[in-house]
Amino acid sequence: MKDNPIIVGLDIGTTKITTVIGEVGEGGIVDIIGEGSVPSEGMKRGAVVNLERATHAIRQSVQSAERVSGVRVESVFVSVAGNHVKAITSHGLAAIRRHQEITQPDVDRAIENARAVPLDPNLEIIHTLPQEYVVDGQEGIKNPVGMHGVRLEVDVHIVAGTAGPLLNLRRCVQEAGLKVEGFVLQALSSGLATLEAAEQSQTVIVIDLGGGTTDVGVFKRGNLAHSACIPIGGDHVTADLAQILKLPHEEAENVKRKYGAAVPELADPDLTLEITTASGSTHAISAFELSRIIKPRLSEIFGMVRDEIDQALGPIELVAQSVVLTGGASLLRGTTELARDRFRLPVRLGRPRGIGGLTDIVSGPGHAGGVGLVLYGIGQDGKVPVSVFREEPAAAPTPAPTPVPEDPRGKAAATVTVVTPAAPTAPPKKEKDKDAPNLMTRVRGFFKDWL
Numbered sequence: 001m002k003d004n005p006i007i008v009g010l011d012i013g014t015t016k017i018t019t020v021i022g023e024v025g026e027g028g029i030v031d032i033i034g035e036g037s038v039p040s041e042g043m044k045r046g047a048v049v050n051l052e053r054a055t056h057a058i059r060q061s062v063q064s065a066e067r068v069s070g071v072r073v074e075s076v077f078v079s080v081a082g083n084h085v086k087a088i089t090s091h092g093l094a095a096i097r098r099h100q101e102i103t104q105p106d107v108d109r110a111i112e113n114a115r116a117v118p119l120d121p122n123l124e125i126i127h128t129l130p131q132e133y134v135v136d137g138q139e140g141i142k143n144p145v146g147m148h149g150v151r152l153e154v155d156v157h158i159v160a161g162t163a164g165p166l167l168n169l170r171r172c173v174q175e176a177g178l179k180v181e182g183f184v185l186q187a188l189s190s191g192l193a194t195l196e197a198a199e200q201s202q203t204v205i206v207i208d209l210g211g212g213t214t215d216v217g218v219f220k221r222g223n224l225a226h227s228a229c230i231p232i233g234g235d236h237v238t239a240d241l242a243q244i245l246k247l248p249h250e251e252a253e254n255v256k257r258k259y260g261a262a263v264p265e266l267a268d269p270d271l272t273l274e275i276t277t278a279s280g281s282t283h284a285i286s287a288f289e290l291s292r293i294i295k296p297r298l299s300e301i302f303g304m305v306r307d308e309i310d311q312a313l314g315p316i317e318l319v320a321q322s323v324v325l326t327g328g329a330s331l332l333r334g335t336t337e338l339a340r341d342r343f344r345l346p347v348r349l350g351r352p353r354g355i356g357g358l359t360d361i362v363s364g365p366g367h368a369g370g371v372g373l374v375l376y377g378i379g380q381d382g383k384v385p386v387s388v389f390r391e392e393p394a395a396a397p398t399p400a401p402t403p404v405p406e407d408p409r410g411k412a413a414a415t416v417t418v419v420t421p422a423a424p425t426a427p428p429k430k431e432k433d434k435d436a437p438n439l440m441t442r443v444r445g446f447f448k449d450w451l
């Protein structure tokens with residue numbers, strides 16, 4: 001019996017390094033058969049800063065996925081993000097002889113033409129992604145081969161990375177004993193994994209809120225038409241909490257995941273935490289006050305996304321029909337609500353879809369990048385393989401809550417105690433609390449103490 005093809009994605013993030021092993025069955029249906037995630041090492045905002053540590057973490061992640069799948073990994077598709085990645089959209093043109101059909105070489109010529117833009121010699125092209133074609137002024141053509149016309153035009157989204165950081169990434173993967181099958185822009189892989197069939201005919205903004213970066217991809221009728229990487233992510237929210245609450249990073253992360261909310265209206269109104277800092281002083285903070293610390297950072301990130309789109313494509317409300325939020329940091333309560341408010345567009349949480357196998361493990365938004373690498377590997381042309389849409393999620397992925405780390409109180413010098421735990425089913429209060437002024441005074445007092 002012939003073995004099914006195996007495609008492996010290696011998502012090298014700032015927070016975690018994840019290996020996802022996909023098996024391609026009949027009709028291109030993808031089963032995830034292996035997954036391995038380890039805390040990231042040697043990486044900062046998408047770039048390798050310590051070769052040895054990054055190599056070590058990559059090896060660990062791959063070995064863990066190999067153990068689950070029983071498959072030996074030889075080559076991988078690797079995610080790329082960070083400040084060193086540049087993307088431009090360029091226009092290409094090809095003249096067609098009168099009375100002749102457009103052929104594949106004509107299409108290639110138009111694309112090649114678009115690629116002939118002067119790029120910094122230090123940049124290495126990662127993707128050349130053609131958008132829709134225009135034949136004699138007729139727009140919106142997916143495949144012009146076989147059509148008649150004299151003028152073939154195409155917009156091509158070109159993604160390039162600085163040679164140095166790409167070489168470092170390649171070196172780490174090779175040192176871990178693996179071949180780099182290809183580099184894939186994080187925004188592209190996240191979009192491939194999360195976009196739904198209906199969104200393939202719209203313009204959708206995919207925002208992957210990671211730990212150290214926020215990757216933005218604008219998908220126009222299924223094609224990546226614009227991309228950007230913002231060097232701020234969920235870890236900055238944690239850092240803000242750690243600094244203001246005077247807590248170690250792990251403790252602040254724990255507080256954020258367990259009690260944090262991106263909008264004060266969704267914070268648990270009955271919850272107060274008592275924080276004992278390393279120096280022994282004790283302070284109380286309500287969940288409402290906590291979210292007042294979290295919100296500005298997330299608002300800043302969404303503001304930067306909005307500016308980026310405004311500048312490149314025009315007002316976001318006019319450019320796009322909806323927003324898909326994904327990445328680990330999108331799990332924070334109230335993040336979609338805040339995004340809805342900032343973008344004034346419908347916003348949904350994007351989880352990897354259209355896959356079978358270990359869906360319970362890879363169905364969280366933090367796995368969009370890794371699963372997307374596998375889907376990219378199958379399609380290889382920057383489009384979601386059609387098979388993904390043939391069946392809506394085989395085993396409808398149940399929203400798997402990201403495991404909350406155990407309270408590391410024993411390790412940290414500071415402690416966080418829940419003083420007034422809320423009833424677990426208490427519905428979030430929509431309206432402002434009656435005694436809001438009172439709370440505000442407390443918040444102000446709190447900031448005065450700490451800033």
Ligand SMILES: Nc1ncnc2c1ncn2[C@@H]1O[C@H](COP(=O)(O)OP(=O)(O)OP(=O)(O)O)[C@@H](O)[C@H]1O
Binds near residue numbers: 013046327328
């Ligand atoms: N349940 C949760 N609630 C709130 N935040 C969470 C939760 N789970 C994960 N996060 C946050 O998600 C971020 C990590 O997301 P993700 O795993 O997508 O990052 P990454 O891919 O390693 O990083 P990057 O894409 O920036 O390189 C961290 O900031 C973490 O605090």
Ligand SMILES: [Mg+2]
Binds near residue numbers: 186208
């Ligand atoms: Mg990521």
